[in-house]
Amino acid sequence: MNELDALKRQGLLRSLRPVSRPAPPLIEIDGKTLINFSSNDYLGFSQHPALVQAATEALNNYGTGSTASRLVCGSLDLFHEFEETIARLKKTEASLTFANGYATAMGTIPALVGKGDTIILDKLSHACLIDAAKLSGATLRVFPHNDLSKLERLLTTSSGRTLIVTESVFSMDGDLAPLAAIVSLKERFGALLLLDEAHAIGVLGPTGQGLAEGLGLQDQIDFQMGTLGKALGSAGGYLASSREWIDLLINKARSFIYSTAPPPSQAAASLAALNLLQTEEGQAIRAKLKKNISTFNVGRSILDAPSPIVPHLIGDNEAALAASKKLLDAGFLVPAIRFPTVPRGTARLRITLSAAHSSEQIENLSDVLNSIQNPLTSSLAP
Numbered sequence: 590m591n592e593l594d595a596l597k598r599q600g601l602l603r604s605l606r607p608v609s610r611p612a613p614p615l616i617e618i619d620g621k622t623l624i625n626f627s628s629n630d631y632l633g634f635s636q637h638p639a640l641v642q643a644a645t646e647a648l649n650n651y652g653t654g655s656t657a658s659r660l661v662c663g664s665l666d667l668f669h670e671f672e673e674t675i676a677r678l679k680k681t682e683a684s685l686t687f688a689n690g691y692a693t694a695m696g697t698i699p700a701l702v703g704k705g706d707t708i709i710l711d712k713l714s715h716a717c718l719i720d721a722a723k724l725s726g727a728t729l730r731v732f733p734h735n736d737l738s739k740l741e742r743l744l745t746t747s748s749g750r751t752l753i754v755t756e757s758v759f760s761m762d763g764d765l766a767p768l769a770a771i772v773s774l775k776e777r778f779g780a781l782l783l784l785d786e787a788h789a790i791g792v793l794g795p796t797g798q799g800l801a802e803g804l805g806l807q808d809q810i811d812f813q814m815g816t817l818g819k820a821l822g823s824a825g826g827y828l829a830s831s832r833e834w835i836d837l838l839i840n841k842a843r844s845f846i847y848s849t850a851p852p853p854s855q856a857a858a859s860l861a862a863l864n865l866l867q868t869e870e871g872q873a874i875r876a877k878l879k880k881n882i883s884t885f886n887v888g889r890s891i892l893d894a895p896s897p898i899v900p901h902l903i904g905d906n907e908a909a910l911a912a913s914k915k916l917l918d919a920g921f922l923v924p925a926i927r928f929p930t931v932p933r934g935t936a937r938l939r940i941t942l943s944a945a946h947s948s949e950q951i952e953n954l955s956d957v958l959n960s961i962q963n964p965l966t967s968s969l970a971p
């Protein structure tokens with residue numbers, strides 16, 4: 590097929606790799622056990638006994654499926670308990686849960702803005718935010734990554750209801766949005782702000798609620814969004830906001846209305862993850878992740894980013910694939926990330942750290958990485 594051939598020629602063809610027995614931080618592929626540096630299971634929660642037990646109990650009590658949309662069949666108490674917990678942690682009046690983060694964006698953004706309105710996105714926003722913005726029918730404006738002066742210029746010319754959309758930790762670079770400055774801008778221009786905390790919940794902030802909590806800005810953000818599928822080791826998306834906005838979403842968010850509610854066991858595992866995060870054990874696991882991030886960043890010429898996502902830029906697609914293969918042979922699973930996930934010419938290895946890694950595993954990975962020629966940085970060397 591022409592399209593597949595073209596992708597192959599450009600080094601952009603993707604395929605699925607069957608894996609078995611994931612047990613953080615290990616993963617088994619083709620009978621070979623590898624150290625997994627590719628998952629978003631930053632706290633190793635995906636196999637934590639507290640989550641597994643909560644999900645098992647829910648399976649026993651409620652069965653496997655939710656059987657219909659919550660508006661049709663009645664809305665299970667577990668979902669309400671989960672949403673009240675999210676709202677309390679996010680310091681909002683209410684929240685709504687979706688099947689996943691993607692469905693959260695696709696349901697929420699088109700319910701908030703439409704034709705005649707303006708949506709302003711950071712250039713590096715996640716695909717689901719871009720897709721949702723397009724679907725909304727609002728005028729779409731994009732500012733270069735974290736470029737506040739361009740954001741300000743776009744705000745001066747926006748019309749209708751204006752929604753700014755950004756992320757707290759960017760998923761392919763691991764850097765942070767200048768959130769305090771964005772909040773001042775949105776207040777000055779009377780715009781709304783949606784913050785996607787997908788890679789920050791569980792990781793940043795004094796109790797692991799994310800960047801907004803870390804900066805004490807939760808009550809100034811109109812829509813706090815995130816996923817339970819990454820650091821929290823479960824699945825599902827949430828949107829936290831005022832009671833009125835959430836009531837609007839219940840009536841307008843199509844991915845919520847026209848989709849079977851997630852399994853009850855998913856809500857139970859998510860709730861257990863939120864609770865675990867607040868315990869002494871949860872705090873200790875977060876401290877271990879922080880320690881692993883600093884261990885890995887020692888001697889690396891990157892900014893002292895507090896996030897567990899570390900890009901290792903390569904540039905060329907084929908070179909990135911070759912580097913990923915070399916790591917695989919050495920026993921590490923580290924994916925090569927290529928266009929269209931990242932801009933052309935910036936193919937990279939994306940390393941994600943977890944509290945489940947040992948210092949030794951991290952140091953061994955660093956050694957192998959250091960032995961891989963990096964064309965982008967070596968061309969700058971004398």
Ligand SMILES: *Cc1c(COP(=O)(O)O)cnc(C)c1O
Pocket residue numbers: 689690691692715717756760785787788816817818825826
């Ligand atoms: C992963 C991700 C999502 C999607 O969340 P899922 O629960 O995996 O669907 C949304 N936004 C960002 C920034 C993400 O990284």
